[in-house]
Amino acid sequence: MALRVGCAAPPGRALDNKTGAWRVFKPVFDPETCSRCGMCAMVCPEGCVRETEEGTFEPDLDYCKGCGICEDVCPKKSIRMEKEEK
Amino acid sequence: MLEFMEGSHAVAEIVKRCRPQVIAAYPITPQTHIVEDLAQMVANCELDAEYITVESEFSALSACLGASAAGSRVYSATTSQGLALMFEVCFNVAGMRQPIVMTIANRSLGAPLSIWNDQQDSISLRDSGWLQFYAEDNQEAADLHMIAYKVCEDHDILLPAFVCFDGFILSHTYEPVALPTQEEVDGYLPAFTPYQRLDAENPLSFGMYATPEYYMEFRYEIDRALQRARQSFIKAGREFGEQFGRDYSALVEGYRLEDADTALVAMGSICGTAKDAIDEMRDAGRKVGLLKIRTYRPFPAQEIADALKGVSTVAVLDKNISLGNGGAVGTEVKSALYGSGAAVYDYIIALGGRDVRKRDIAAVVDLAEKGKGDMFYGLRTEVL
Amino acid sequence: MAGTEQGCELFSAGHRACGGCGPALAARLLLKATGKNVIIAASTGCMEVFSTPYPETAWGVPWIHSLFENVAAVASGIEASLKRQGRSEKVVCVAGDGATFDIGVLCISGAFERGHDITYICYDNEAYMNTGIQRSGATPYGASTTTSPAGKCSAGNLLPKKDMPGILAAHGAPYVATASIAYPNDFIKKVERAINTPGPCYIQVHTPCCTGWGFESGETLAMAKLAIETGLWVNYEMVDGRVEKAKKVRRKPVEEYLAKQKRFRHLFKPARQDDVIAHIQAVADANAERFGIDIKAKESSE
Numbered sequence: 001m002a003l004r005v006g007c008a009a010p011p012g013r014a015l016d017n018k019t020g021a022w023r024v025f026k027p028v029f030d031p032e033t034c035s036r037c038g039m040c041a042m043v044c045p046e047g048c049v050r051e052t053e054e055g056t057f058e059p060d061l062d063y064c065k066g067c068g069i070c071e072d073v074c075p076k077k078s079i080r081m082e083k084e085e086k
Numbered sequence: 087m088l089e090f091m092e093g094s095h096a097v098a099e100i101v102k103r104c105r106p107q108v109i110a111a112y113p114i115t116p117q118t119h120i121v122e123d124l125a126q127m128v129a130n131c132e133l134d135a136e137y138i139t140v141e142s143e144f145s146a147l148s149a150c151l152g153a154s155a156a157g158s159r160v161y162s163a164t165t166s167q168g169l170a171l172m173f174e175v176c177f178n179v180a181g182m183r184q185p186i187v188m189t190i191a192n193r194s195l196g197a198p199l200s201i202w203n204d205q206q207d208s209i210s211l212r213d214s215g216w217l218q219f220y221a222e223d224n225q226e227a228a229d230l231h232m233i234a235y236k237v238c239e240d241h242d243i244l245l246p247a248f249v250c251f252d253g254f255i256l257s258h259t260y261e262p263v264a265l266p267t268q269e270e271v272d273g274y275l276p277a278f279t280p281y282q283r284l285d286a287e288n289p290l291s292f293g294m295y296a297t298p299e300y301y302m303e304f305r306y307e308i309d310r311a312l313q314r315a316r317q318s319f320i321k322a323g324r325e326f327g328e329q330f331g332r333d334y335s336a337l338v339e340g341y342r343l344e345d346a347d348t349a350l351v352a353m354g355s356i357c358g359t360a361k362d363a364i365d366e367m368r369d370a371g372r373k374v375g376l377l378k379i380r381t382y383r384p385f386p387a388q389e390i391a392d393a394l395k396g397v398s399t400v401a402v403l404d405k406n407i408s409l410g411n412g413g414a415v416g417t418e419v420k421s422a423l424y425g426s427g428a429a430v431y432d433y434i435i436a437l438g439g440r441d442v443r444k445r446d447i448a449a450v451v452d453l454a455e456k457g458k459g460d461m462f463y464g465l466r467t468e469v470l
Numbered sequence: 471m472a473g474t475e476q477g478c479e480l481f482s483a484g485h486r487a488c489g490g491c492g493p494a495l496a497a498r499l500l501l502k503a504t505g506k507n508v509i510i511a512a513s514t515g516c517m518e519v520f521s522t523p524y525p526e527t528a529w530g531v532p533w534i535h536s537l538f539e540n541v542a543a544v545a546s547g548i549e550a551s552l553k554r555q556g557r558s559e560k561v562v563c564v565a566g567d568g569a570t571f572d573i574g575v576l577c578i579s580g581a582f583e584r585g586h587d588i589t590y591i592c593y594d595n596e597a598y599m600n601t602g603i604q605r606s607g608a609t610p611y612g613a614s615t616t617t618s619p620a621g622k623c624s625a626g627n628l629l630p631k632k633d634m635p636g637i638l639a640a641h642g643a644p645y646v647a648t649a650s651i652a653y654p655n656d657f658i659k660k661v662e663r664a665i666n667t668p669g670p671c672y673i674q675v676h677t678p679c680c681t682g683w684g685f686e687s688g689e690t691l692a693m694a695k696l697a698i699e700t701g702l703w704v705n706y707e708m709v710d711g712r713v714e715k716a717k718k719v720r721r722k723p724v725e726e727y728l729a730k731q732k733r734f735r736h737l738f739k740p741a742r743q744d745d746v747i748a749h750i751q752a753v754a755d756a757n758a759e760r761f762g763i764d765i766k767a768k769e770s771s772e
Contacts, residue, residue, distance in 0.1 A: 003303055005244060006183040007524055008282060008292045014484035014521070014528035022489060042654050043691060045494035046483040065489030067680075068688025081688065107554040110547060136550035140543065141580030148540035148577065152511065152547025155534050158554055160547070178536055284509045284532040284548065286559045291527035293535035300524050 019046065023066035026084040031056040033078035040070040040079060088262040093224040093251060094119035096263045097163075097189055100228040102133045103271040104187075104235055107158035107278075110138040110149035114168040115201045116253035117191040121163055143168035147175040147188070154184040155292055157285070159235070159278035162186065165253055166193035169207045173214075179246050180215025180308060182293055183281075185238035186246040187231060191253040192354065192405075194438045202439020203253045204405040205354060209382070209414045215308050217247035217315055218382040220353040224261040227251035229326065232266075232275055233334055236322040241281045243315050245308070250382075252355040252405075254439065266330060274329055312384045319381055337386035339378045340393050342368060346375030348451055349394055351419050352403040353379045356435075356442055360403070363447035374451055379415070387422035394423060400430040401454035403447075407434045412460060431459020440464065480506065485528040487520040490687025492677030492694065493566070493593040495651050497521070497528075500564070500591055500675075503661035506531055508560045509552075511545040513569035514538040516600040516679075517593060532559070539573035541565045542581035542590060549586045560665045563590040568598040570674075571607035571632050582641035582670045589664040589671045592634065595679040603682040607632040610702065611753055612746045613733045615682075620736030625746045630753070635674055639711045644669045646708040650676040652694035653717075656705065676703050684732020693730065700727045701754035704761045716761040724751045 029040075034056040041049040041057055048060035049070060059070070071079045091099075098120050109128075111121040127133035136153075140146045143164050150160040164172065169190060179186055190208045194200040208218055219234060221227035227249065234247040251257060266274075282290060296304055316337060323334030341361050343349060350360050357378045367374045377393050379386065394400060400423065404413025411417060416432025423430050431454045436442045450463060480501035487494040493516055501508075510533040512518045518535050521528040536544045541563045549561045570578060570592040578590065597615045598604040605618040609627045614620040618627035639646045645667040649657040657675055664671035678693040680686065685693055697703035699722045706716035725747060728734040737743045758764050 003300065003307060004525070005281060005307070006292060007181065007294050007296055007300075007304055008290045009294055009522075009525040009527050011289055011291070011527060011530040012482070013526040014482050017484040017486070017526055019484060019486070042499075043495060043651070045487060045489075045491045045498070045690075046485075047479040047481060047498050048483045060483065063483035065687075067490030067690075068686065069490055069495075069690055072688045073691055108547060108550045110550075136554055138546055138550055138584065140546070141583070142576060144540065145543035145546070145577050145580055148536060148543035149547035149550070151536055152534070152544035152549075153551035154547070155544075156509070156548045156551035156555075158551035160551075174537055175540065182536070284534055284559075286507045286509070286532055289506075289530060289532045291522055291529050291533040291535075294522040294524040294527060295519060295535075296524045 018062045019065050020062045023064060023084055025066040025068060025081040026061070027059050027064060027066065027070055028080050028082050029056070029058050030078040033076045035076045037075060039073045039075065043069055043073050045069065088264050090260055090262050092119060092258060092260050093227055093256040094258065095123055096224045096228045096265065097231065098123035098127070099265050100231045101161050102127050103266065103268050104232060104275055105159065106135050106161040108136045108138065108150065108153035108160045109162070110140050110146045110153070110160070111162045112140055112143045112146045112164065112168060114143070114165055116193060116257045117163045117165050117189065119257065120189060120191070143171045144175060147172045147179065150186050151175065151179050151182065151184055154186055155182070155284050157280045157283035160186055163189035163191065165191045166195055166207045169211065170195060173211065176211055176214045176216060181304070183244040184246060185244055187234045187238060188246065188248055189231070190248045190250045191257045192250050193253040200438040203255050204437045204439070205250065206406040208248050208250045209406045212383055212414065215245060215312065216383065217245055217312070219247060219249050220380060220382060221249065221251040221256065222355060222357045222378060224256055224259070224263050225332070227256055228263055228265065229330070229332060229334065232271060233319070233322045233326055235275055237315060237318045239278060240318050243311050243318050244281055245311055245315060250354065255355045270329070274326065316384055316386070334380070337381040338389045338393055339380060341376040341378065343375035343377060343393060345373055346397055347373045348399040348401065348455055349397040350374070350376045350401050350403060350447065350451070351379065351415065352376065353382060353415065354405065356403055356405065359442055359444060360447050363444040366444060367448060367451065385418055390419060390422045391426060394426070394428065397428055399454050400428050401450050401459065402430065402432045403435050403450065404432055405436050407437065429457065433459065434462045435464065480530040482528045482530060484526065485521045486523065487516070488681045488687065490680045490690045492595060492651055492679055492690050493517045494520070496593045496657070496675050496677045497564070499651070499654050499657055500562070500661050501531065503658045504560060504562060504665060507558060508562055509534070509548055511541045511548060511561065511563045513541040513565035513574065515566035515569055516595070517564060517566065519600055538569055540577050541569060542574060542577040545588045546581045546584065546586045549588050561588045562665065563588060565590070565592055566599070567592060567594040567596060567608035568606045571634050578638070579641065582638055582643055585642070585669055587668050589661070589673070591661065592672070592674045593677045594674050595677050595682060597682055599679050599682045612737060612750050614736055615733070625743055626736060635672060635708065638672045639708045643672055644710055645671040648674045648676070648703070648705055650694045650698055650703060650705055652691050652698060653705065660707070682733070684735070685730055696722070696727045696730070700724045701758045701763060702727060704757050704763055706761050713761060716763050718763050718765045720765050721758060724754050
């Protein structure tokens with residue numbers, strides 16, 4: 001692909017980089033205990049926690065780095081970090 | 087119609103007619119009259135531009151970069167210490183391919199501090215990717231600004247340019263200058279259409295970082311744009327000649343070179359003195375000519391080699407020194423003439439504003455013809 | 471599927487920040503405040519580097535990076551150009567503490583003194599993190615960094631944190647605020663206020679760095695909260711140079727905060743350095759006094 005003048009680029013290409021491969025721990029979300037507060041989606045540094053149709057939340061494992069901030073902030077403790085089986 | 091005016095004022099008047107939207111400049115001798123004139127024009131509503139009184143030259147060029155990236159034609163001016171302070175930003179601007187035009191009122195670099203003319207400042211940025219044009223007199227100084235904007239803003243080029251004119255010698259000297267009208271300038275230089283810009287409607291990330299996988303190709307592209315700028319300059323210079331009657335369709339210009347045995351090579355106002363000295367030498371029967379370099383970057387190596395074919399002795403007048411390796415222009419001319427068989431000599435001359443007279447030019451020609459060169463000319467040995 | 475999900479995020483995933491990165495969260499949050507009609511000017515630093523390796527940009531808004539120290543000057547030029555063109559985009563600088571407190575002081579002072587209509591957001595992780603955790607003017611007293619390391623004859627950085635908000639308020643900035651990713655909605659509100667206040671506004675947002683400070687990636691927000699609860703970071707707003715609102719807390723001793731970070735470990739092991747800890751406590755006490763952050767216990771009548 002030809003270089004863009006001035007080392008510029010349009011939006012979107014960061015999504016090519018699937019940072020989920022970095023993970024050691026994986027978040028497991030329990031929709032049963034979820035209070036639907038949305039804090040997990042608000043504070044994820046990747047912005048990869050999305051709302052489901054039921055109004056609960058789930059991680060996008062293509063990008064989740066397994067940092068554990070969502071587990072830390074969830075007021076209902078309904079997110080648990082688990083060592084990922086690879 | 088010719089008007090008698092100070093060089094700085096001529097530059098300011100032309101820049102006004104080029105309609106920059108944003109001016110960010112920091113005062114420094116000997117460029118001050120340009121930025122003061124422009125400020126007065128804005129204050130009198132003669133020039134419709136944002137005038138940012140920045141806190142340093144570094145900020146001046148940074149602000150110009152931002153404004154240019156946002157889609158405005160911009161202008162700045164500096165010299166010497168100010169240009170040195172902008173060093174980092176200069177490389178950044180060229181790499182970001184912003185068509186900024188900046189006047190350099192050439193002045194020597196400290197230490198020791200000196201406010202007087204030589205060409206060390208702009209020449210020291212010859213690696214930066216900026217186009218460099220040198221004016222022989224105030225008419226050329228004015229004209230080259232219009233041509234610079236046209237070349238820089240060409241979507242095939244997209245590079246910044248220094249328009250260089252010797253500090254004090256040209257900037258503070260009164261000469262007759264023909265100033266085009268606003269309509270005439272508009273006819274030559276259309277409104278700025280950026281190739282790409284910062285725009286919420288069409289978002290782009292400018293100035294990303296390049297890994298080893300990409301960096302080299304970006305630099306190659308800049309170099310190619312500089313090479314393309316030769317033809318772009320020639321075309322813009324020819325169009326200028328057709329419209330205004332003063333032709334700039336060449337990167338170099340010969341003066342009485344046709345049958346010359348010895349040729350001087352120089353840039354800037356020293357060419358005027360050299361031409362007068364050559365006329366005297368010609369009257370005395372000596373076959374001497376001058377090759378004036380108008381565009382220093384891109385360096386017109388082929389054009390120099392072609393123009394000096396058949397000349398046996400070449401004397402390069404360098405108003406600069408690449409400390410530890412002689413004059414920059416001389417080194418590059420020698421490289422261009424490699425294999426030609428000519429004897430090429432380099433003379434470091436007129437540093438820090440030391441005056442050059444016709445007899446100094448003649449003395450250089452004598453030295454060259456005697457095979458004495460690659461030296462500082464006119465050192466005051468009594469103070470060494 | 472990820473593409474459409476991410477469509478409403480103006481700062482996309484796929485960026486190369488460490489897991490748990492405070493500044494990455496700050497980037498997402500500030501764009502929620504600005505929306506699309508913004509031009510971001512960025513300085514060299516963590517946020518710039520992890521979000522824009524050519525051609526993978528994470529930014530969905532117009533964005534420009536020039537050099538380390540000149541973001542405020544670049545923004546001045548953008549603002550002037552937009553004014554000339556009659557355009558409405560907000561101009562927002564995003565820079566780290568290194569670029570803001572130290573090398574960029576020249577440009578930020580000039581921009582604020584000239585009163586450009588810009589918003590400058592400094593994400594403060596208290597050191598030059600991108601180059602490997604070196605000391606900046608924002609590094610707090612007693613912290614160990616690679617250029618102010620704790621050693622046999624040094625207790626780390628023994629210089630105070632520069633009062634950047636105060637400096638910019640003194641330039642006549644109409645709105646200056648501190649914020650923290652611990653309180654994301656508060657940060658978003660402050661950004662909204664800043665971009666809608668004409669003139670140069672400054673927000674300094676505390677963005678703990680798990681890699682640089684030495685704590686688990688999941689604790690980033692907890693650490694930010696603890697900084698506020700100990701009084702070492704105060705969330706406040708200044709309007710026309712006067713402090714208007716400061717977040718009140720039931721203060722915890724600073725030791726609780728220091729003990730959780732590797733950059734302060736030398737204050738406890740191999741031996742306690744009580745004098746340094748006391749000095750840090752005094753900094754917190756002074757903050758509490760200056761901003762009135764202590765929740766007063768109700769007087770009980772006997």
